[in-house]
Amino acid sequence: MKVAFTSDNIAGASDSVFKAMMEAAQGDAMPYGNDDGTAQVTRMLSELFECEVDAFLVSTGTAANVLSISALTPPWGSVLCHSESHLLNDECTAPEFYTNGARFVGISGADAKMDPDQLKKLVSQKIGDVHSCQPSVVSLSQVTEVGSVYSLDEIRAISDVAKTAGLPVHMDGARFANALLALGCTPAEMTWKAGVDIVSFGATKNGVMAAEAIVVFKQSLENKGISSEQVAKELGYRRKRGGHLHSKMRLLSSQMIAYLTDDLWRTNATHANAMMALLQEGLKAVPGVKINTPAQANMLFCTLPLPMIDHLQAEGFGFYGGRWEEGVIRLVTSFRTPKEGVEAFIKSARQFATK
Numbered sequence: 001m002k003v004a005f006t007s008d009n010i011a012g013a014s015d016s017v018f019k020a021m022m023e024a025a026q027g028d029a030m031p032y033g034n035d036d037g038t039a040q041v042t043r044m045l046s047e048l049f050e051c052e053v054d055a056f057l058v059s060t061g062t063a064a065n066v067l068s069i070s071a072l073t074p075p076w077g078s079v080l081c082h083s084e085s086h087l088l089n090d091e092c093t094a095p096e097f098y099t100n101g102a103r104f105v106g107i108s109g110a111d112a113k114m115d116p117d118q119l120k121k122l123v124s125q126k127i128g129d130v131h132s133c134q135p136s137v138v139s140l141s142q143v144t145e146v147g148s149v150y151s152l153d154e155i156r157a158i159s160d161v162a163k164t165a166g167l168p169v170h171m172d173g174a175r176f177a178n179a180l181l182a183l184g185c186t187p188a189e190m191t192w193k194a195g196v197d198i199v200s201f202g203a204t205k206n207g208v209m210a211a212e213a214i215v216v217f218k219q220s221l222e223n224k225g226i227s228s229e230q231v232a233k234e235l236g237y238r239r240k241r242g243g244h245l246h247s248k249m250r251l252l253s254s255q256m257i258a259y260l261t262d263d264l265w266r267t268n269a270t271h272a273n274a275m276m277a278l279l280q281e282g283l284k285a286v287p288g289v290k291i292n293t294p295a296q297a298n299m300l301f302c303t304l305p306l307p308m309i310d311h312l313q314a315e316g317f318g319f320y321g322g323r324w325e326e327g328v329i330r331l332v333t334s335f336r337t338p339k340e341g342v343e344a345f346i347k348s349a350r351q352f353a354t355k
């Protein structure tokens with residue numbers, strides 16, 4: 001059996017999500033988020049995060065990221081994020097576009113996690129100097145772009161630096177559930193309790209069709225002297241201006257409701273992470289395979305001999321890489337990755353290595 005590890009977004013959507021969309025498509029409902037389902041999403045997210053939140057649904061992760069950040073950054077601001085972050089490398093200047101030209105500054109650090117010491121230097125640089133951009137937001141990705149996961153202490157180390165500088169913290173949670181399960185903590189612990197003020201709460205990669213939520217922790221912002229009311233107001237206008245105020249918002253809301261019902265998010269991410277653990281364990285034992293960054297969630301970067309990559313691709317397995325950086329490939333498991341597919345991949349790699 002062949003399987004693709006290209007990305008977690010190659011999988012479609014969970015049945016219950018699709019069913020919820022079918023149901024939401026019946027009858028009439030008020031447009032532009034003025035429907036009961038959208039109000040329910042906010043209530044469900046408040047419950048999930050154990051605090052009062054504002055929630056804004058959009059249909060891509062890029063929009064969730066750039067809208068979140070634009071509501072907190074003036075055009076002369078700078079946003080501090082990891083140099084390998086999605087914001088810097090995979091959003092095609094949407095960050096600059098949505099913020100009207102704010103500066104995105106890459107911070108280094110092992111395993112795509114920002115080094116708090118480097119962050120400390122940059123957040124306090126040229127404050128109040130009219131000639132320089134002004135640090136405005138710190139943004140971290142959880143899961144990171146190389147498949148590592150910030151521990152709660154590591155999140156706190158970053159958010160403490162931000163707090164001292166008076167800056168809000170954004171979390172790019174495109175793989176929020178996968179990270180959460182890797183840590184085994186609660187959503188509150190991984191976010192506002194660790195100093196995060198706003199999250200791009202990803203759902204698309206973990207089993208919905210197209211829905212992401214910007215989740216604003218109102219009290220956390222207030223504690224930093226930032227008006228949550230103002231942020232919510234701006235997000236409303238910015239989302240519309242950015243073309244993400246869906247008129248049939250109920251179709252997005254229905255997906256998010258299904259995602260949050262009966263812990264679907266947890267079930268899906270548990271499977272994806274378990275498949276990655278199995279895949280990583282198997283690959284570790286294959287001669288010639290090097291694990292670049294140990295996978296903690298559902299994404300792994302590893303290095304294989306080029307002929308082994310050619311063999312696996314010829315066998316019909318799908319994945320990115322091989323020629324970006326010699327032999328480096330990226331493997332991602334999803335809520336629907338079949339166990340037999342993982343086993344077949346390992347078997348094929350092992351057979352090639354030992355033949």
Ligand SMILES: *Cc1c(COP(=O)(O)O)cnc(C)c1O
Nearest residue numbers: 060061062063086141145172174
């Ligand atoms: C996938 C992803 C996103 C969102 O991407 P879209 O393609 O815009 O939905 C954001 N951040 C990270 C780290 C991602 O992997």
